Amino acid sequence: MIAALPTESVIELRDVTRRFGATTALDQVSLTVPRGVVFGLVGANGAGKTTLIKHLLGLFKAQSGTVRVLGMDPVADPPGVLSRIGYLSEENDLPGWMRVHELLRYTRSFYAAWDQAYAEKLRQQFGLDSASRIKDLSKGHRARAGLLIALAHRPEFLILDEPSSGLDPLARRDILGAIIRTVADEGRTVLFSSHLLDEVERVSDHVAMMYQGRIFHCGLLDDIKATHHRVTLRFPEPQARLPLLAGVLASEGSEREWTAVCSGALDEFQVAAAAAGAEIVERQVPTLDEIFLAEVAAKKS
Amino acid sequence: MHLHISSGNGIPIYLQIVNQVKYLVASGRLASGAELPAIRTLAERLLINPNTVARAYRELEYAGIVTKRRTAGTYVSDGGSPLARRERLKILTERIDGLLAEAHQMKVDAEEIIGLIRQREESLQKLAVEKP
Numbered sequence: 186m187i188a189a190l191p192t193e194s195v196i197e198l199r200d201v202t203r204r205f206g207a208t209t210a211l212d213q214v215s216l217t218v219p220r221g222v223v224f225g226l227v228g229a230n231g232a233g234k235t236t237l238i239k240h241l242l243g244l245f246k247a248q249s250g251t252v253r254v255l256g257m258d259p260v261a262d263p264p265g266v267l268s269r270i271g272y273l274s275e276e277n278d279l280p281g282w283m284r285v286h287e288l289l290r291y292t293r294s295f296y297a298a299w300d301q302a303y304a305e306k307l308r309q310q311f312g313l314d315s316a317s318r319i320k321d322l323s324k325g326h327r328a329r330a331g332l333l334i335a336l337a338h339r340p341e342f343l344i345l346d347e348p349s350s351g352l353d354p355l356a357r358r359d360i361l362g363a364i365i366r367t368v369a370d371e372g373r374t375v376l377f378s379s380h381l382l383d384e385v386e387r388v389s390d391h392v393a394m395m396y397q398g399r400i401f402h403c404g405l406l407d408d409i410k411a412t413h414h415r416v417t418l419r420f421p422e423p424q425a426r427l428p429l430l431a432g433v434l435a436s437e438g439s440e441r442e443w444t445a446v447c448s449g450a451l452d453e454f455q456v457a458a459a460a461a462g463a464e465i466v467e468r469q470v471p472t473l474d475e476i477f478l479a480e481v482a483a484k485k486s
Numbered sequence: 487m488h489l490h491i492s493s494g495n496g497i498p499i500y501l502q503i504v505n506q507v508k509y510l511v512a513s514g515r516l517a518s519g520a521e522l523p524a525i526r527t528l529a530e531r532l533l534i535n536p537n538t539v540a541r542a543y544r545e546l547e548y549a550g551i552v553t554k555r556r557t558a559g560t561y562v563s564d565g566g567s568p569l570a571r572r573e574r575l576k577i578l579t580e581r582i583d584g585l586l587a588e589a590h591q592m593k594v595d596a597e598e599i600i601g602l603i604r605q606r607e608e609s610l611q612k613l614a615v616e617k618p
Contacts, residue, residue, distance in 0.1 A: 223535050361533045369526040369536045383493040390537050410498065470496035 195220050195342050195374045196241060201250035203236055203398075210236040212398040213250070218376060218391070223368050225385035225406070226378040227477055228395030234378040235275075237395075238346050241376075242272060255342060268296060271340035273331045275347035281320030285313050285330060289337070296338035304337035311359060325356030332363055343367045345377035349384060357384070364388050382474040394477055396484055406473070413476045414451050417444045417467035418458055428461045430454065435479035446471050446479035487516060487523060491532050499534055503542035504549075511551055511562055512573035522552060522560040 196218035203211040211233050218224045228234050239245045240252050243259030243266060252259060259266040279288060285308065293299040308315070311329035313322075319330060328348065335343065343364070349357040364375050365388060379385050385392060392409055394402040402409060413434075418427075423440040427433065432454050436445035443463075447454055451468070458465055471479070489506045491499055510516040522528075525543065529536040543560055546552045551573075553563050589599050 222537075358533065362530055365529050365533060365536065366526075369529060386493045387491070387499065387534050390535050407498065415496070470498070472494055472496055474494075 193220060194218060195255060196376070197251070197253040198237075198240070199251045201237075201240060201247045201252060203240070203245060203248050209398050211240070214398070214400055215250075216393060216400060216403065218374065220374050221368065221372050222374060222391045223364060223389045224374070224376040224391045224393070225389030226376060226393050226395065227380065227382060227385055227473075228378075229380065229481065232395040233398040234395055235346055236398075238344060238376075238378060241344060242267070242270070268298070268338070269341050271335035271338065271343045273328070273335040273343075273345045273348050275350045279319045279327065279331060279334075281318065283319050284315065285317050285319070285322075286315040288319060288330060288334065292334040292337070298338040300337055300339055303339065304333060307333045307336060324351065325353050328352055328356050329359055332360060336363060336367070339370075341373050343373070343375045343377075345375070347378055347380070349379060349381055361388055382477055383472070386473040392473070394480060396481055401484070402480065409476060410470055410473070412450075413446060413448050413471050413479075414454070415444065415446050415469045415471040415475060416451075416454065416458075416465050417442060418463040419466045420461075420463050422462075428463075430457045430461060432457070434483040442466075446475055448480075487520075489528075489532060491534060500538045500542040500545065503528075503539065504545045507542070507546055508549075508551060508573050509577065512577060516562050518562050518564045520562045522562070524559070 194217045196216060198214055198216040201211055201214045202209070214233070214237060216237075226234050226237070236245065240247055241254050241259060243263045246260045254266050255269055257265050280291075283291065289304055289308070293301070293304070311326070311333060313326060313330055313333065317326075319327060322330060332348070335345075345360070345364070348360045352360070361384060364377065367373050368375050377385075377389075386406065389406055391404065392402070392406045393400050417438075420441045420443070424443065427436040427438065427443045427445060430445070430447070432447040432449040433445045434448055436443055438444050444467075455465060487507075487510065489503060491502055493499065497505075507516065507522070522543070523531070525536050525539045529539045532539075543552065543554075547554060547560070550563055552560050554560050585599065586596065589595070
């Protein structure tokens with residue numbers, strides 16, 4: 186076995202395009218994920234998040250462009266990549282007929298690095314009964330079983346595709362806790378996709394936003410938050426609609442008071458607002474959810 | 487040390503930690519010499535990114551509120567009283583800023599506010615005297 190050279194970035198995607206018939210699921214996507222971060226991938230259903238993740242796992246071959254995970258091509262060297270990755274999908278397609286202990290024994294056989302003591306600790310922590318059949322578990326416990334087998338070989342890179350989707354708050358807590366414990370160990374990395382943006386905001390330090398197969402924003406969460414503003418404007422006269430102002434992504438309001446989410450430098454926006462006769466009466470940092478919705482609204486219009 | 491993090495109010499999470507720790511120190515609920523939880527422990531408890539906790543601790547250290555000791559661990563700085571006083575004044579300053587902004591909206595000037603504060607103080611003192 187040839188050890189791959191340690192690379193600074195865990196993922197390197199260059200101009201990856203993927204079409205399904207007439208649909209372009211990924212459109213010239215480039216993405217770099219540095220080591221040791223929690224990377225949140227956000228987008229509406231159908232934006233291309235799952236297609237992107239399947240390229241990382243080698244389940245899809247890039248039609249054009251290149252994919253490197255931990256410095257390797259996941260299609261050319263599946264064992265080399267997959268042995269170092271933990272993966273949990275929303276579908277969570279575990280064999281329903283297996284009992285929990287059988288699932289652990291089965292999965293263990295794939296991973297040289299499997300840590301049985303850790304697996305047992307997680308099993309107890311997640312409240313999973315060894316003798317239960319997978320198909321009899323609740324949705325939350327099935328997700329925990331999936332999480333357990335994604336973690337027990339202590340992967341250096343954990344990939345979670347919509348892990349909290351449709352789960353109760355306790356199961357979500359376990360999943361978020363696993364993300365944090367993973368990244369708290371030096372040098373390990375987590376990428377997770379979600380449309381629960383308050384979760385992404387809590388645990389991520391890097392975020393990429395997807396819309397219609399493209400990544401339109403990618404960077405540090407703090408930077409994204411620093412370049413977006415929610416401002417309330419007051420006009421001397423009632424307005425039928427918010428006048429066109431540079432940087433405004435989305436707005437709502439009526440009469441003399443309008444609230445807008447805008448991107449860019451705030452002082453420039455202030456000048457533009459003043460030129461339109463408006464006064465900024467309130468200014469707040471929008472949530473990631475508000476930023477995402479405003480960005481998508483701006484793309485649709 | 488009990489902190490409450492909200493991801494929906496727009497205030498960056500590291501800043502929520504910084505503000506709450508400052509408040510706990512200023513109000514005396516975190517005494518000088520008290521040990522703050524390890525970064526990893528606090529991150530797991532609050533379900534937030536460990537880098538966010540690390541950033542908050544760095545800011546607190548920079549502000550002189552906490553000190554990192556060589557043997558790992560983060561502690562509330564010694565002789566915290568002048569510092570605590572500065573923090574208390576800062577908390578009050580924020581309240582005053584809000585008050586002034588509101589007064590400005592209502593067309594009440596600063597002199598009137600100062601008069602009002604004196605008046606309130608007198609009536610509160612009277613109450614304190616009457617109620618032994």
